[in-house]
Amino acid sequence: xxxxxxxxxxxxxxxxxxxxxxxxxxxxxxxxxxxxxxxxxxxxxxxxxxxxxxxxxxxxxxxxxxxxxxxxxxxxxxxxxxxxxxxxxxxxxxxxxxxxxxxxxxxxxxxxxx
Amino acid sequence: xxxxxxxxxxxxxxxxxxxxxxxxxxxxxxxxxxxxxxxxxxxxxxxxxxxxxxxxxxxxxxxxxxxxxxxxxxxxxxxxxxxxxxxxxxxxxxxxxxxxxxxxxxxxxx
Numbered sequence: 001x002x003x004x005x006x007x008x009x010x011x012x013x014x015x016x017x018x019x020x021x022x023x024x025x026x027x028x029x030x031x032x033x034x035x036x037x038x039x040x041x042x043x044x045x046x047x048x049x050x051x052x053x054x055x056x057x058x059x060x061x062x063x064x065x066x067x068x069x070x071x072x073x074x075x076x077x078x079x080x081x082x083x084x085x086x087x088x089x090x091x092x093x094x095x096x097x098x099x100x101x102x103x104x105x106x107x108x109x110x111x112x113x114x
Numbered sequence: 115x116x117x118x119x120x121x122x123x124x125x126x127x128x129x130x131x132x133x134x135x136x137x138x139x140x141x142x143x144x145x146x147x148x149x150x151x152x153x154x155x156x157x158x159x160x161x162x163x164x165x166x167x168x169x170x171x172x173x174x175x176x177x178x179x180x181x182x183x184x185x186x187x188x189x190x191x192x193x194x195x196x197x198x199x200x201x202x203x204x205x206x207x208x209x210x211x212x213x214x215x216x217x218x219x220x221x222x223x224x
Binding site: 033035040041042043044045048056088090092102103104105107108110 | 147149202212216
């Protein structure tokens, strides 16, 4: 199946831990994103990579570090997790500048920090 | 004020009714997206528009670039249309990042 797949789907962890969320797309897209959806369901961009290069880095704490080993993968590593990091994190991909290509989203990772 | 505003925030309709969701934005855009998020949480892209009108099944999306306004219409609504509908705008440069509206929660009753 062509898709954006992210793992894990659910992640429960204690404050202070370090965790990673993985994302992979097999759509041939050249741009990948991480979005955060807060408790009020509002979505906001965190990072964007185009062909492994970081092109968007919104105001996100340094504890969040994205890594893109190739254009099909964008992982998110979070250090020293805090309660406020609890949210749903969505990976997405698109073809930069493509007029006929919309976005494809992963199914989300619900992170709960306790 | 958000760059992307949606109305209404919540909408309840009876099965079969015609539903309209509105989206206004205040910035220049390269494209506008309509997304659907079901209670299970996954986000599905419904439409990407840069002008005019698109139709897919019972869904119709229109955009007026001059007025910076878009509408999403659902004809003959069905309980399975119950979801949150999110308007988002892409600005083209810098990676096509999306800026989102707050979403419209739609409930269609049988």
